[in-house]
Amino acid sequence: MKEVHVAVGVILKDGNVFVCLRPQQVHQGGKWEFPGGKVDAGETVEEALTRELAEEIGITVEASQPFMVIQHDYGDKRVRLDIHTVTGFVGEPYGREGQRSRWCPVKELLESDFPEANRAIIQHLQNAL
């Protein structure tokens, strides 16, 4: 099974992270996510992240840093999550595609239902901040 390369943004502001609720009908639907999406052929991770965050939550990324890379096999899909923290952006994020979204305190992230692969990201975040 081929691996999908995904750019994922951990958008940080005052100890909170911006999270979106994945639509029911997509893979890992009904779970929370850090916004992002597939890296198209010929795109860098930064380009994909900037594009996906503009499309999905209406912000312009101004400062991002590589945070970690996670490979996960969901059984029905293999993903390679290329996670960057986003510490500078223009605009107020919102669910531009009609998805629910909210700012969540970093320390409360594990109280929400995220895809399995996100557990390691959250633990790394909670240790790092």
Ligand SMILES: Nc1nc2c([nH]c(=O)n2[C@H]2C[C@H](O)[C@@H](COP(=O)(O)OP(=O)(O)OP(=O)(O)O)O2)c(=O)[nH]1
């Ligand atoms: N965006 C995002 N995807 C995640 C996270 N954790 C995780 O396992 N994934 C998986 C779910 C999907 O199988 C895969 C790609 O995410 P995606 O469905 O958002 O890709 P996409 O935005 O390009 O797809 P689409 O919305 O355009 O249909 O990565 C996460 O925190 N954020």
Ligand SMILES: [Mg+2]
């Ligand atoms: Mg997406």
